[in-house]
Amino acid sequence: MNLTEMGKAAAAAKYEVQKMSASAKNAALLAVADALTGNCGRILEANGRDVSRAQENGMHPGMVDRLRLTEARVEAMAEGLRQIAGLPDPLGEVLDRFTRPNGLEIEKRRVPLGVIGIIYESRPNVTADAFGLCFKAGNACILKGGKDAIDSNTAIAESIRASLAECGACADAIQLITDTDRETTERFMKLNGYVDVLIPRGGAGLIRAVVENSTIPVIETGTGNCHIYVDEYADIQKAIPIIINAKTQRIGVCNACESLVIHENIREKVLPALAEALRSASVEIRGDERTLRSIPDASAADEEDYGKEYLDYILSVKTVDSLDEAITHINRYNTGHSDSIITENADNAQRFLNEVDSACVYANASTRFTDGFEFGFGAEIGISTQKLHARGPMGLKELTTYKYVIRGNGQIR
Amino acid sequence: MNLTEMGKAAAAAKYEVQKMSASAKNAALLAVADALTGNCGRILEANGRDVSRAQENGMHPGMVDRLRLTEARVEAMAEGLRQIAGLPDPLGEVLDRFTRPNGLEIEKRRVPLGVIGIIYESRPNVTADAFGLCFKAGNACILKGGKDAIDSNTAIAESIRASLAECGACADAIQLITDTDRETTERFMKLNGYVDVLIPRGGAGLIRAVVENSTIPVIETGTGNCHIYVDEYADIQKAIPIIINAKTQRIGVCNACESLVIHENIREKVLPALAEALRSASVEIRGDERTLRSIPDASAADEEDYGKEYLDYILSVKTVDSLDEAITHINRYNTGHSDSIITENADNAQRFLNEVDSACVYANASTRFTDGFEFGFGAEIGISTQKLHARGPMGLKELTTYKYVIRGNGQIR
Structure with missing residues (x-):
């Protein structure tokens, strides 16, 4: 699928995820977690190919360690999803409600952001983690991981998609960009109209590149002096x-x-x-x-x-x-x-x-x-260092926005 | 002053504005309003130069009308500032407060955004209006208006700065970019580190240009299909x-x-x-x-x-x-x-x-x-059509952010 097709599929999927009840989403997250455990062998095999390639290319041992998965690490990914399933649902909350003198009833209600793009480095655990948080908050996500982790990420994303489809949820709620060239990443950062927010997760260089090149609203995370x-x-x-x-x-x-x-x-x-x-x-x-x-x-x-x-x-x-x-x-x-x-x-x-x-x-x-x-949010997608939207640790609520729902009986200006 | 110097001056001014009490800010807004009325002759004279130039350049009559000031329109600007002074102060509100099991007391408190950049078209009334809203919410602002209104904007900004200085407030809380070339505007949109948020106010073309070129977080406003x-x-x-x-x-x-x-x-x-x-x-x-x-x-x-x-x-x-x-x-x-x-x-x-x-x-x-x-916010800086930070009508609260204030007694991890 090319990027525009992925954007369209994600934009369609966001309405499906948004309509899911909290219990349906939680059941799906638990199924996805079990499937990861069940597909552990296949995921480790794919990861083995990534690790061998990285070692042949002379990757720093510390980076190889972040890339490497083990049975315990796959189980930790699954356990992370189970924990997310156990968190309170962030949606539906009424943030404010007031009636205007003309009788209009205005309600400010928490809703999903829509489609969240995430760009990250070669840490395959982020694939499951980012999906889990976005999905629980009612969003579809498009993920672009580091190219050294491409086989691992593909195996994890395929496992998640198959599991979503099996329990009747929308597989397109997670999409992985598998083209690893720089040009694709740059076009991804300009996929306005399909992607509502872009979150970079990684080092200072990655974050700067996203801030400088994205035309989609970005939540800057992570650098801490x-x-x-x-x-x-x-x-x-x-x-x-x-x-x-x-x-x-x-x-x-x-x-x-x-x-x-x-x-x-x-x-x-x-x-x-x-x-x-x-x-x-x-x-x-x-x-x-x-x-x-x-x-x-x-x-x-x-x-x-x-x-x-x-x-x-x-x-x-x-x-x-x-x-x-x-x-x-x-x-x-x-x-x-x-x-x-x-x-x-x-x-x-x-x-x-x-x-x-x-x-x-x-x-x-x-x-x-x-x-x-540590703040008690139960989960975290990153630490925002910008002032728009979210500041500091971002949990599930920070992956939502609000809309105004206004009910009238014929009011005109 | 060049852009970097303006950025530094605004970044210093934001701390001064942030420290002002609600009553000091309101007194300053009223003084600024009175000064606009007092300087009406000078402002109209400057506006006359803008209007003549625009007419010579064959500007569309509808645009000339938006550019033109009259005594009544200057008075309306002043009145707008007086209304802003009368609104409740959006700052200081505690949005959340909780104590962690380790004894850390965490408070989520509403604070100003810092330095707000505003790019707008040739409507001189926006100069006073945008300043008033930013200032009341505890922010400094850097304004870049349309080049056809440059004399009017300069006269209005000078009146505001003189009046702020007179009542002991920081004149740099409002700064006007007077270089009207495109290159300056483009550099302004990349003044990260000094400007916290950029808000374009105007037509679809202006907004698209800002979204595409800014590396500063943008609040997209205004286009409505x-x-x-x-x-x-x-x-x-x-x-x-x-x-x-x-x-x-x-x-x-x-x-x-x-x-x-x-x-x-x-x-x-x-x-x-x-x-x-x-x-x-x-x-x-x-x-x-x-x-x-x-x-x-x-x-x-x-x-x-x-x-x-x-x-x-x-x-x-x-x-x-x-x-x-x-x-x-x-x-x-x-x-x-x-x-x-x-x-x-x-x-x-x-x-x-x-x-x-x-x-x-x-x-x-x-x-x-x-x-x-119409929503009862008492004021508006624009209508956000993006999902990050603010959605729909943006009043004073939407010109603020929050910070976490954490008090301990020696806690370590």
């Missing part, structure tokens, strides 16, 4: 564990801490002890001149360091003389993801929470909590 | 006045009816009487073969007619044999704006309201009600 600011009124017993956790618990994720901002008045009390803890976790420190006074073996940070999402065992450190300077620095270099202040001073905490322009602003907690599961 | 479907169970006494109203009350607006869809079983009862009423309002009818049987002097509609937003005294008519066919036709040709069913059958109304994929779906009322004032 997250800061922790240690205020002069910080409790050091809280500060150090939070920094260590946010920096080292998992380095490759978007809510990891990349930069520390510290008030001059507390610098000497915090940095030497922190440096010791970071050293034993193998974290390299890159700091400004005053940081180097407290941590002589740190290296010097340049301008570029402050703007960087390292995703590595590296932490930049900036010393400031005031809360104002800290807020200005953070608003200049952050990516609108997550930033935290460590302070016992309620006024300073409030100012930071008000004035730092990020999706998630914290007082006295690790930035690692910016996550759909 | 609105349908009225006369079901076989319609009350003819309601149907005819609604169609006449929606088609003729104001032809050049996005919520006017452009296409009539009619059930075959009621065609003969409705079309002859409707044609007579439309004829006396000088409306041309373009219909399918069965329409021509009921209205012999109508002209034949081609495929293109059904997709067209005429904004003129023309109505296309399509005959269908079922509600399903009506819904499919409307979902194929509409622009996601407003569509209405006329029926006394509750099931048919419900199916139409559920299945037609538009921002506003009506039963037994004119599509002309899709409007911020």
Whole structure:
């Protein structure tokens, strides 16, 4: 099928999915999950071809690991779908209702987005996961995964489509783009009229390419240059564990801490002890001149360091003389993801929470909590770093929109 | 100032506006309104230059009329700002609040979008209007108006800036791009990092250009190919006045009816009487073969007619044999704006309201009600026809976003 045909099929499928009851959707998700388990052998076989090809092409072992499926990982995909089936249905909620003086009854009601396009890297688990979330929220989806995972994605998508058809649901609710050339991806990003929203899931490069090339509305996700600011009124017993956790618990994720901002008045009390803890976790420190006074073996940070999402065992450190300077620095270099202040001073905490322009602003907690599961959403399609539509962790509700339903009895203007 | 400098100034100004109390913003809006009245002579003089130039260049009289200001129109601009000052402040609202098992207190709070870019045509009143709405919702704005209105816009923006500065507010909360070349506009649409959202206000061509070229998130507004479907169970006494109203009350607006869809079983009862009423309002009818049987002097509609937003005294008519066919036709040709069913059958109304994929779906009322004032929002920046962020009439709340504010006492993962 070419792209336009896929667009038309998805646009037709969205009405079918939208009409399904919550229980019909949940039954379909459970059937799809069981089918994935049942087709595990076939999926692993396809994945084996992807992995061999990737290894022949010299793919980095870390990337091969993300590409590789095992029986346990296929089972985890199925289990993810079962969990999504168990979540409350996000649709049908009446967000507002009012009657106008002329008698028009206006209802603002939550409805599906329609057709969601998702562009992602070579992680085959995203295929099942993204389908599950889109479908539960009443949407059809068109998926474009990384070309290194093409055999795995095809096997997973075929399993899902067959299973949907078997339980009487619309197979076109999931469509996989199998042409892996760049031109197809670029045309996909301009499939206005068929695709309502495009969500990129992956690294900074992928996201930038989508933002720059898409004419479909995009939800930008994922890049996180997250800061922790240690205020002069910080409790050091809280500060150090939070920094260590946010920096080292998992380095490759978007809510990891990349930069520390510290008030001059507390610098000497915090940095030497922190440096010791970071050293034993193998974290390299890159700091400004005053940081180097407290941590002589740190290296010097340049301008570029402050703007960087390292995703590595590296932490930049900036010393400031005031809360104002800290807020200005953070608003200049952050990516609108997550930033935290460590302070016992309620006024300073409030100012930071008000004035730092990020999706998630914290007082006295690790930035690692910016996550759909940690927020209690039960699922997550990504972390939005833009301000339109959704900000921060996006669960099922963020895959919906609303419409106004207006009932009259002959009103004219 | 070049664009990057404007971007930086606006990004700094957004923090200043965001910090202002509701009463400080309202006082500033009233001062700005009074200053517009006070500077009326200067504004009219500048507008006179724009109008002369436009006439010399042979601008269409209808366009000249939209460009021309009078004392009454300047006063209406000022009055618009006073009304905005009187509206409830949209900020600070807590949209959700919950405590996680680990003790984290999470609050979802309404906050300004930040910097809003607005690109519009040669209607100088938009300059004051767009500023007022953005400012009241706590945002800074960068405005790019049509080049034919450049002197008027400059005079209005200067009046607003001087007045803001006088009452101690940040003049950079409004910035006007005065370079009128196409290249500047294109660079403006890629000012990511400084501009959070771009809203085009104008005709279909302008909106398409912004959607295709912007890398900043866009809220698409305005094009409306609105349908009225006369079901076989319609009350003819309601149907005819609604169609006449929606088609003729104001032809050049996005919520006017452009296409009539009619059930075959009621065609003969409705079309002859409707044609007579439309004829006396000088409306041309373009219909399918069965329409021509009921209205012999109508002209034949081609495929293109059904997709067209005429904004003129023309109505296309399509005959269908079922509600399903009506819904499919409307979902194929509409622009996601407003569509209405006329029926006394509750099931048919419900199916139409559920299945037609538009921002506003009506039963037994004119599509002309899709409007911020008619919805009781007190103001309107436009009608969104996209599904991300805002759908339908956008008032002050739609110029805001939210952030998560999370308070802990040392939580780590």
